[in-house]
Amino acid sequence: MESNDIVYLLPLLVVMIGAITMMLLSTFSSVSIKKGAYYSLMFLFVALISNLYNLNSSSEIYSSYPYIGIFKKMIIVDTYSGYFSSILLFGAILTLLIGLQYLEKHKEFTVEFFSLFLFSVLGMMLLVHVNELITGFIALEIASLSMYVMIGFQKVLDKRVEASYRYLVLGSLAGIFFLLGTSFIYAVTQTTTIGEIGEFAQNYVGTDMPLLIIGGTMILITFLFKIAAFPFQNWVLDVYDGAPLPVTAFMAATFKIAIFGFVLRLVLVDFDSIRDFWDDMLFVITIATLAYGSFLAIIQTSIKRMLVASSIVHTGYLLIAFISIGIIGESAASSIIFYLVAYFLSAIGAFGIVSFISSDERLRITYDDFKGFAHVYPYRAAMLSIFMLSLAGIPSTIGFIGKFYIFTAAIEAGYTILAVIGIIATFISVYYYFKLIAIMYFYPSPKIVEDVPFSGVGSITIGLITILIVWGGIGNTLISYFPGVDFLIDMARLSYESLFIR
């Protein structure tokens, strides 16, 4: 077993070594941004390959505590964490490939940026491997602290520094609530290990456990804050708007996956027997998130702010499935995981293409700036339209399949009202997503410009994401012998099962 442990931990180790190497390399002036990006991409690829090897080499689901003599049960490696960290690494690679042009264009970025980037990837991967609350806090802080610095990296711009300050104050406040909840849970159970808290809750089910419930609520507050659900959504518009576009894409898509990865494990394993307590609260929060997010998205005039506000609505969809976990664990949990993948692909594509456009000479910010965009850049407009279709959940895109699983799970669990409200929110979302498509296609361009050739690593990556989105939407219906997206949902089911082998 001893030889396997190092293989299991290899993805984490490679990313950590990569982060430290990038920190050391940043002192050499010969390392340009481009070289730095390629070095960090290399580390991420090695980590991804070793991660996929772990996931693939054991065809059965697996679950093990690496170096149990040293780490006790702090870190767990199972199919669940392997699946999540593959998504996270894939997201990090896509973010870097797309963001490279933006990073090169803006002179303030240096090679240290990649070190911070890899550290935050490390924090996120650790977050899904975590099996203990304090380790979870440390992983959360590794990811968040690097994120704060990455947001404020261009310190010559007031906007960036201000966004960084806001996120720092509110993020550390949320982190402290997490710690307070942990201390309450420790006071009752005398343990912070995830499985053992679950056993305690199971043994005392039926009796009053006020401290455990208050502690769980505090942790849930941190979770709702980090995913920007209703009462805690105010920071997200300002912070995401103030951040550089690649970092916004990274936060909106990848960080959310990591947080969900951690909280799903916590809720499914630990709070399984006391989860009913939060159902009513989450019910109200979900409806409020959907309603307020839709309202915010409608009134925005800037494309970036609209995308950010609509990410609040997507949080609402995820929360619908999150409530349904109580009744039908397996299909709800796997629908959350699948929707996270679907949203992450569409969002990273949309933010990526906007960052791409705004790194050109002419800045395009508001809806009006996109008038006649399709006549100038037909390919980019087509791709942006596909991302919008996928975000709105139109059939033949992966976003539709994701929403289909979520609403099916909600109806199966008996939350028909929530499914109906979710579908209404989808109808509303058609307004603000299709407004962009309409403006791109149905208005004349202010002036005819030569079609700029669509080249470079970033554009190829965005094209690849577009193909993935369409393939995810039609892969399993049209071409029967072709591998469709079914493997994603099957994998999600397997990883759900791996949570419960002890």
Added chain:
Amino acid sequence: MADSLLSYISLAMILFSIGLLGVISRKNIFIVYMSIELMLNAVNLIFISLGRYYESMEPQVISILIIAVAAAEAAVFLSLIVVLYRRKRSLDSDIFNILSQKSAS
């Protein structure tokens, strides 16, 4: 023993509330930072008193880990305060309002 645990946790919760009030109501960003540290240390106090109560070493290790994370946070926070002060020549958080207005890019 139980009485003293109660008083320690009460003290910690009072400190925590003072910190929370400070974050919410104060305008000076330095005092906001100090309030956040106060809240972190209130949580530390809870852990340490629990460790004494259960006669276990685990919470004390946890509080040392929390101190380490707090130090990392202090590094980011203080450097950010320096950057903000250099740009604005003021520590009043009211002047940081570019984002809430209509902003570009």
